[in-house]
Amino acid sequence: MIEELTDPQIRALAEVADQWLAHGLATGPADRPEAEAGVADAYRAAGLEPPTTFVWLDSPLAGAVGAWVLAGAKAEVRDQVGADIWDRVEARVRDQVRGGAGDLVRGGAGDPVRSRVWGEVRDEVGARVRPRVEDQVWVRIWEGIRGSALQQVTSVRNAVRAEVAEQLRDRVWAGVRDGVEPPLRAQLKDGSTWAEIQDRVRDVVLRGRAGARPLKSVPGQHDAEWLGFYDYFRGPCSLAEADRLSGLMRVARSAGRWWPFERVAVLTERPSVLHRDSRNRLHGEAGPAIAYPDGFAVLARHGELVRRGATGDVS
Numbered sequence: 001m002i003e004e005l006t007d008p009q010i011r012a013l014a015e016v017a018d019q020w021l022a023h024g025l026a027t028g029p030a031d032r033p034e035a036e037a038g039v040a041d042a043y044r045a046a047g048l049e050p051p052t053t054f055v056w057l058d059s060p061l062a063g064a065v066g067a068w069v070l071a072g073a074k075a076e077v078r079d080q081v082g083a084d085i086w087d088r089v090e091a092r093v094r095d096q097v098r099g100g101a102g103d104l105v106r107g108g109a110g111d112p113v114r115s116r117v118w119g120e121v122r123d124e125v126g127a128r129v130r131p132r133v134e135d136q137v138w139v140r141i142w143e144g145i146r147g148s149a150l151q152q153v154t155s156v157r158n159a160v161r162a163e164v165a166e167q168l169r170d171r172v173w174a175g176v177r178d179g180v181e182p183p184l185r186a187q188l189k190d191g192s193t194w195a196e197i198q199d200r201v202r203d204v205v206l207r208g209r210a211g212a213r214p215l216k217s218v219p220g221q222h223d224a225e226w227l228g229f230y231d232y233f234r235g236p237c238s239l240a241e242a243d244r245l246s247g248l249m250r251v252a253r254s255a256g257r258w259w260p261f262e263r264v265a266v267l268t269e270r271p272s273v274l275h276r277d278s279r280n281r282l283h284g285e286a287g288p289a290i291a292y293p294d295g296f297a298v299l300a301r302h303g304e305l306v307r308r309g310a311t312g313d314v315s
Contacts, residue, residue, distance in 0.1 A: 020231065023224050024222060024252075030268075035267055037250060041246055041247025049263070051262075051264050053263065057266060058292055059292035059294045061163075061167060065086060117245065117248070121245055125239055153222055156290065217258060220267075221252050227252050269293050271290050271291060273290060275290075277303075284301070
């Protein structure tokens with residue numbers, strides 16, 4: 001049982017926090033061999049056979065579509081998301097999957113690969129560490145990485161996730177708008193305008209288009225907060241109970257968001273661009289605050305997301 005942290009362990013807190021902050025904000029090409037090895041370790045830690053095939057795509061948006069391709073959701077979701085992005089991603093997936101996706105994909109493995117292992121490690125580490133020590137480490141590691149509101153890794157993760165969702169919603173809406181708008185315009189009365197009601201109509205329509213919902217994924221590098229917390233107990237505190245997270249840690253140090261399936265994993269690249277202002281808020285002065293190799297991007301000004309239409313491209 002860890003009753004108190006030693007002086008060397010206390011000094012190591014800042015070092016571990018800095019390391020995981022760097023991982024969470026890293027840009028540039030993924031270390032694909034290391035990430036794939038980490039995925040295999042993560043599967044084994046969850047009691048699963050490692051995947052036999054790895055599919056690499058260039059952004060979280062492409063990854064979400066690629067996961068749908070592999071899950072066989074073609075007919076409905078292709079129409080909703082748009083044939084342009086769907087067909088491009090599908091071609092990339094097919095190029096990397098030999099023997100047909102149907103032979104590899106038999107359901108997602110996201111929950112056991114991440115949530116179940118995390119829960120088990122949390123309980124095991126908790127049994128070895130006094131609550132006050134856990135609190136001390138959590139404050140120094142997690143808060144050190146997260147920083148203040150809309151800053152650091154958390155703001156990047158939330159901004160990317162929000163932009164993926166927004167662009168997918170925009171694409172679905174564009175696919176049905178032409179059929180919805182004319183009859184509604186014809187019924188407008190009392191000076192109401194289409195602009196005044198289209199957001200509410202859009203929400204109602206999209207709630208009925210349930211097919212285009214992203215499949216469960218693992219945040220990769222944007223899991224830095226809680227992985228840094230357990231990496232501290234695994235390293236400076238030498239708790240073997242945290243070793244089961246080593247695979248997830250290897251992926252987080254090497255790649256972006258990823259989607260586990262039974263025999264195949266979809267992995268994505270890290271951002272190629274990440275800009276922040278002097279207060280560490282997402283900020284692109286003359287362009288995107290976050291951008292990925294295929295053109296998918298997030299616009300932000302001093303921490304505030306700038307909404308737009310579905311302009312991301314996938315190649």
